[in-house]
Amino acid sequence: MASVTDEELKQMTQEERVTALGMRTEALTGKSLYVEFDPDAEERFTYPWAPDVDFNKRTELDTDKMTTTEVNSSIRELMREGYGTIVLKNPRGKHSLGVGILSRLNLIIEGSTGYFGVGLIDGPNVRISGRVGWSCAENMMSGTVVIEKNAGSTFGAAIRGGDLVCKGSVGSRTGIDMKGGTIIVGGDTGALSGFMMQRGRMVVCGNAGKNLGDSMYDGTIFVGGEIKSLGVDAVTAELTDLDKAWLTRKLKQYGLLPDKGVDHFTKVVAGKQLWNYDNLEPNEKKLIL
Amino acid sequence: MCGIAGLIHKGKSSSVGSEMTAMLQALKHRGPDSTGYAVYGQPTEGDYIMRLMVAEAEDMHKGRGIHKIIEDRIKAVEDVLVEHDVRIKDRQAPTEYSLRYVLSGGGDMAEMAAHIEEAEGVEILSMGNGLELIKDLGDATVVSEQYGLNSFQGTHAIGHTRMATESDVDIKSAHPYWAFPYNDVSVVHNGQITNYWIMRREMERKGHRFMSNCDSELLAVYTAHNLASGMTLEESLRKSIDEIDGVFTYLVATKDQLGMAKDTMAAKPLVLYESDDLIAMASEEVAIRAILPEEIDTYDPYDEEVRVWQA
Numbered sequence: 001m002a003s004v005t006d007e008e009l010k011q012m013t014q015e016e017r018v019t020a021l022g023m024r025t026e027a028l029t030g031k032s033l034y035v036e037f038d039p040d041a042e043e044r045f046t047y048p049w050a051p052d053v054d055f056n057k058r059t060e061l062d063t064d065k066m067t068t069t070e071v072n073s074s075i076r077e078l079m080r081e082g083y084g085t086i087v088l089k090n091p092r093g094k095h096s097l098g099v100g101i102l103s104r105l106n107l108i109i110e111g112s113t114g115y116f117g118v119g120l121i122d123g124p125n126v127r128i129s130g131r132v133g134w135s136c137a138e139n140m141m142s143g144t145v146v147i148e149k150n151a152g153s154t155f156g157a158a159i160r161g162g163d164l165v166c167k168g169s170v171g172s173r174t175g176i177d178m179k180g181g182t183i184i185v186g187g188d189t190g191a192l193s194g195f196m197m198q199r200g201r202m203v204v205c206g207n208a209g210k211n212l213g214d215s216m217y218d219g220t221i222f223v224g225g226e227i228k229s230l231g232v233d234a235v236t237a238e239l240t241d242l243d244k245a246w247l248t249r250k251l252k253q254y255g256l257l258p259d260k261g262v263d264h265f266t267k268v269v270a271g272k273q274l275w276n277y278d279n280l281e282p283n284e285k286k287l288i289l
Numbered sequence: 290m291c292g293i294a295g296l297i298h299k300g301k302s303s304s305v306g307s308e309m310t311a312m313l314q315a316l317k318h319r320g321p322d323s324t325g326y327a328v329y330g331q332p333t334e335g336d337y338i339m340r341l342m343v344a345e346a347e348d349m350h351k352g353r354g355i356h357k358i359i360e361d362r363i364k365a366v367e368d369v370l371v372e373h374d375v376r377i378k379d380r381q382a383p384t385e386y387s388l389r390y391v392l393s394g395g396g397d398m399a400e401m402a403a404h405i406e407e408a409e410g411v412e413i414l415s416m417g418n419g420l421e422l423i424k425d426l427g428d429a430t431v432v433s434e435q436y437g438l439n440s441f442q443g444t445h446a447i448g449h450t451r452m453a454t455e456s457d458v459d460i461k462s463a464h465p466y467w468a469f470p471y472n473d474v475s476v477v478h479n480g481q482i483t484n485y486w487i488m489r490r491e492m493e494r495k496g497h498r499f500m501s502n503c504d505s506e507l508l509a510v511y512t513a514h515n516l517a518s519g520m521t522l523e524e525s526l527r528k529s530i531d532e533i534d535g536v537f538t539y540l541v542a543t544k545d546q547l548g549m550a551k552d553t554m555a556a557k558p559l560v561l562y563e564s565d566d567l568i569a570m571a572s573e574e575v576a577i578r579a580i581l582p583e584e585i586d587t588y589d590p591y592d593e594e595v596r597v598w599q600a
Contacts, residue, residue: 092582093574111584114575131587133574134558150588153555171589172555190555191592209591 004245047122050103053084063097064090071097079105093133098126115152118145121162134171137164140181146254153190156183159200165254172209175202178219186256192231194221194268203247203265205256213268221268222247224258233274239267291452291464291479292316293559294571295540296580297445297547297598301566302331306433306441309448311579312571313429319572320450323463324432325424327475327542329600330443332418336378336393337472340414341366341405344386345459346426348410358410359385365408373401383436387414389421399470403498412461412500417473419443419544424463444600445547447540449477462503465542468513469498473544476512478505479572480537480557488533508539516543526550526595540570548597555592562587568598 059078063071071088075098078086085106091097095114098107098121105124109117112130122141127148134152137145140159146167153171156164161181169187173195180200191209194202197216207225214231221234222243230236244262251257258264294312296305305328313324343362348355366388370377375395382388395401402413415422423436429450433439449464456462468474482488482504489499489507497510508529515525522541526548536556541548549570551559560574562585569577574587590596 090582092578093576095573095575112574112578112587114573130584131574133560149586152558152560152589169588172592190589192554 006249047102050123051079052082053079053103053105054082055084055104055106057083058085058087059083060087060089062089063094064092068094068096072099075101075105075107079103091130095133098124112149121145131168132166136166137162140164142181150187151185155185155189156181159183161200163250163254165256167254167256169206174204175200178202182250184250184254184256188225191228194219194234195231197221197270201246203250205251205258213270215274216270217272218270222262222265223268224262224265227266227268230268233271234268235271237267237269239263239265243267290319292319292450292572292576293447293464293477293479293538293540294449294569294576295445295447295477295542295547295549296567296569297542297600299566299568299598299600302442302444304439304441305329305443305446306438308580309446310429310433310438312569312576313448313450315576315579316450316572317428320452321428322453322458323424323426323451323460324429325422325449325451325464325477326432326436326438326446327415327420327422327448327465327467327477328438328441328443328446329419329473329542329544330421330441332544333391334418336391337398337416337418338421339390339392339416340387340422341390341411342387342414342460343411345461346384346386347459349386356385362408362411363388366405366411369401369404369408370395372404373397375401383423384425387423387425387436398472402470406498406500413467413469415467415475416470417544420467420473420475420542422465422467422475424449424460424465426458426460426463444545445542447475447477447542447547454481456501456503461501464503464505466503466506466509468509468516468541469500471513471516474509474513474516475542476505476509476539478508478537478539480539480552481535482507482533482537483535484533485535504535505539508533508537508541512541522546522548523595523597526597530593530595538572545600546597547600548595549590550595551590551592553593555589555594559590560587561590561596 087108091111093114096116097113098118100120101124102122107126109128114133116135119138123143126145131149132151135154138157142162144163146165150168151166151170155170155174158177159181160179163182165184167186172190174189174193175183176195178200179198183202185204188206189204192211194213197219199219202221205224208223208227210228211231213234247262373395376393379391425432465475465477485504537552538557538559562569
C-alpha cells in the first residue's frame with residue numbers, strides 16, 4: 001500500500017485511520033475498558049470520575065523528602081484542583097511514581113524514577129528527563145510516556161495501548177506480554193524482548209539481544225540494528241511500504257528517525273506454529289518447530 | 290529478593306563505610322533480615338586483618354553459660370595464633386561474639402585458618418591486607434553503628450541486604466562471603482543457584498570447605514578456587530556464566546578490583562553508574578542516588594555481561 005499523508009489521515013474517521021495504518025489487529029490500542037464508555041460516542045477520552053484539568057494550569061512538586069505515597073496522593077489532589085501540568089522535581093529513583101493516573105494530565109518528571117514508574121496509566125502524557133527502573137509503564141492503557149535516557153528491564157510489560165518511548169537503551173524482556181500499543185527504543189534492547197507478545201508494535205532502533213520475540217503470539221517487532229537471535233516461533237517478514245510509512249511517521253514524531261531512513265529495519269512477526277493456530281497434535285507441532 | 294551494592298573509587302580513598310551504609314539502607318526493603326559489608330581499607334604491608342565470629346547473635350540469648358563458652362573459644366583461637374607464630378598487634382570486639390584482629394608474622398595462612406575453625410562455633414569472616422568483612426542481623430544503620438563503620442576509609446566496598454529464602458536468618462548465612470582461604474576476596478549475590486549441590490560437591494571434592502547451606506557461599510568458594518588456579522577475576526566471572534545454573538547477579542571484590550557478572554537470563558537486577566573516578570552499582574537506582582543525589586546517567590548491564598574495575 002502506498003504511504004498515507006498526514007492530511008489524508010486527518011480527513012479519515014478513526015475506523016478508516018485504523019485500516020489505513022494497518023492496525024486492524026490492534027483493537028485494544030487506546031481505551032479498552034469499553035464498559036466505562038459509550039462505544040458510539042464521538043470521543044471517549046475520559047473516565048466519568050476523571051477530574052477536569054487545565055493543561056495551562058501548571059505546578060511543581062519537590063519530591064525530595066516525600067514518600068512515594070505522598071507524591072502520588074499529591075498528584076491526585078492537584079488534579080482535583082484542576083492542575084493539568086504537574087512537574088515532579090528531585091524524584092531520585094523513587095519507585096512507583098505517577099502510577100494509576102486514569103485521565104488526561106501532562107506529567108513532567110525532572111530526574112529518574114525507580115521500579116514500576118507510571119504503571120497502570122490510562123491517558124496522561126508523561127515526560128521523564130532521566131532514567132527509569134524496571135517495569136516502567138507496566139499495563140499502560142493509553143497516553144504517551146517519553147523517557148530521555150535509559151530504562152531497566154521489563155520495559156512496558158503487558159502494555160495495552162499508547163506510545164511508550166525510551167530514547168536510550170533498555171534492559172531485558174522489553175514488552176513482555178504486550179497486548180497492544182507501541183514501544184519505541186532509541187538504542188538497544190536486551191534478551192527476550194517481545195517475549196509472549198500478543199499485539200502491538202515494538203520498534204528498536206539499535207540492536208536486540210538473544211531470543212527476540214520468543215513465543216510471540218502476534219504483533220510486530222522492528223529492529224534497526226542487529227538481532228543476536230530470534231526466539232522460538234519468531235520469524236522475519238517482509239518490510240512493506242506500509243510498515244516503512246508507519247515507522248517513518250512514528251520515529252519522526254519522537255525525533256528518532258535515523259538519517260538513513262527505515263529501509264534497513266528488520267521486521268519480526270510470529271511464525272504461528274507454536275500457538276494453537278491449527279489442529280495439529282502436540283507431537284505434530286514438535287515436528288514442525 | 291535481597292539487595293546488593295558495590296562501589297569503587299579510582300585511585301583514592303573515601304568514606305566507603307558511610308557510603309555503603311547509605312546505599313544498603315536504601316535497599317532495606319529488599320532484605321530486612323541481615324546486612325553485610327566487605328570494605329577495603331588501605332593495605333598494610335606485613336600486617337593483615339582477621340575478622341571472625343565466635344557465636345551467633347541469637348546464641349547470646351541462650352543463658353549465662355554462653356559467656357564462658359565465648360571466652361573459651363577466643364582462647365582457642367589465640368592459642369592457634371601462638372602455635373603459628375602469629376603476633377596479635379591489636380584486638381577489638383565490636384560485639385561479644387565478633388572480633389577484629391590485626392596480625393603479623395606466621396607461615397601458612399590457609400593452614401592456620403583451618404586450625405582456627407576447628408574450634409566449635411568459630412568462623413573466620415575474612416582475612417586479608419585490605420579486606421574487612423562485617424555482617425550481622427538488622428538493617429544497615431544498626432550494623433554500621435554496632436561496628437563503627439561510618440568512619441571507615443577505603444577504596445571500595447560491596448554490601449548486601451538479605452531476605453532469607455534458602456537458609457536461616459543468622460550471621461553465617463548472611464552475605465558477603467569471604468573466598469576462604471583466599472586473602473581479600475569477597476562476594477555478594479542476588480539470585481538462586483540451581484546446580485548448587487552439584488557444584489558444592491565438586492568443590493568439596495577439591496578440598497574446599499563450606500560453613501553454611503547458603504547457595505551464595507558457593508560463588509565465593511568457586512571464585513577462590515578459580516583464582517587459586519591462576520585465573521584472573523574476569524576469567525573467573527566469565528566461566529561462572531557457563532558453569533553456574535540459575536538466576537543470579539553477583540559482585541566480587543579483591544584487594545584492588547571490583548567485578549560483576551549477570552546470568553544468561555538477566556533475571557536479577559543491577560543498575561550501574563560509571564564516572565572517571567567512581568563506579569557505583571546496586572540492585573536499585575535508589576541506592577546509587579543515596580550517595581549521588583545529583584542527576585546522573587545509569588544503565589542496566591545486559592545478560593551474560595561481565596565487568597571488572599580497578600581501584
